[in-house]
Amino acid sequence: DAGVIQSPRHEVTxxxxxxxLRCKPISGHNSLFxxxxxxxxxxxxxxxxxxxxxxxxxxxPEDRFSAKMPNASFSxxxxxxxxxxxxxxxxxxxxxxxTVMTTGELFFGEGSRLTVL
Amino acid sequence: xxxxxxxxxSLIVQEGKNLTINCTSSKTLYGLYWYxxxxxxxxxxxxxxxxxxxxKSHEKITAKLDEKKQQSxxxxxxxxxxxxxxxxxxxxxxxxxxxxxxxxxxxxxP
Numbered sequence: 001d002a003g004v005i006q007s008p009r010h011e012v013t014x015x016x017x018x019x020x021l022r023c024k025p026i027s028g029h030n031s032l033f034x035x036x037x038x039x040x041x042x043x044x045x046x047x048x049x050x051x052x053x054x055x056x057x058x059x060x061p062e063d064r065f066s067a068k069m070p071n072a073s074f075s076x077x078x079x080x081x082x083x084x085x086x087x088x089x090x091x092x093x094x095x096x097x098x099t100v101m102t103t104g105e106l107f108f109g110e111g112s113r114l115t116v117l
Numbered sequence: 118x119x120x121x122x123x124x125x126x127s128l129i130v131q132e133g134k135n136l137t138i139n140c141t142s143s144k145t146l147y148g149l150y151w152y153x154x155x156x157x158x159x160x161x162x163x164x165x166x167x168x169x170x171x172x173k174s175h176e177k178i179t180a181k182l183d184e185k186k187q188q189s190x191x192x193x194x195x196x197x198x199x200x201x202x203x204x205x206x207x208x209x210x211x212x213x214x215x216x217x218x219x220x221x222x223x224x225x226x227p
Contacts, residue, residue: 004159033215043205043217056214091159095215105150106207106215108159 002026006092006109014117018080021112024073025094033106034067034077035091043091049075050097082116089113121206121218129224130196138191138221140206149189150207151180152217160205163191193223201225 005024013019025032034046047057049069057067064083069075079086093106120143130136140149151163164173166182166189173180177194193200206218 035217042220045214045216048214059214093160093215105162105165106152106160107162108152110159 004092004094004107004109006090006112008112009110010113010115012115012117013082015083016081017116018078019082019086019114019116021077021090021092021114023075023077023092023109025075025092026107027073029094029096029107030072031095031097032069032075033093033095034075035093036088037091037111038088046077046090079114082114084116087114087116121208121216123204123206123218123221125221126219127222127224129226132197132225132227133195136193136196136223138204138223140189140191140218142187142208144187146182146186146189146208148209149180149182151189151191152205152207154203154205154220156202163204196223196225198225198227 004026007022011019031050033048035043036046037043044059046059047067048055052069052072065079067077089111091108091111093108095106096104122141124139128136149166152160153163154160164175164180166180169182169184169186171182179192180189182189189206191204201223204221207215210216
């Protein structure tokens with residue numbers, strides 16, 4: 001079975017451009033998470049979805065960031081306009097949430113490394 | 118919000134030595150997960166602990182969740198260069214978010 005698939009793996013763009021990161025979760029998983037990782041701040045939760053519905057987006061840094069999950073097999077994280085401080089590795093992860101208080105292990109994609117010049 | 122503090126922040130050990138990484142939560146843990154990340158790659162699940170006092174092992178890595186369920190430790194016996202990477206603990210927060218600790222960077226010198 002394929003794991004979590006993210007694209008692109010690397011993105012270099014100029015300040016002000018729109019960036020769209022994509023994620024395909026593992027089939028059958030009902031929770032999806034977007035994280036951002038930097039040396040300074042570590043791994044930060046941006047937003048997570050349960051059954052395609054955004055549950056908590058309090059980690060989204062600014063209105064420039066938006067995320068969607070139109071169906072169970074696809075999610076996007078969009079940054080518009082992008083800024084140099086958005087440079088980071090963005091990870092998508094999925095899991096199967098069994099109960100309200102527990103979740104199965106998170107499976108991570110390989111990440112999308114974003115560089116904004 | 119729930120916070121997970123890891124210590125030490127970084128660790129350099131000689132191959133063959135034992136080591137321990139700690140993860141302390143500001144709130145009661147309902148499930149504690151350990152992950153490993155190799156530099157530049159995604160996170161790999163190691164193990165999950167749910168019950169106070171629970172202990173699990175995988176090869177030379179052992180993790181424990183203390184009785185009061187607010188701290189976990191990860192112990193590596195006879196470390197090898199393949200153990201090098203970043204170790205992260207993770208947990209479900211009160212709003213069902215999944216948070217990660219601050220991370221511990223491990224270097225194993227051959």
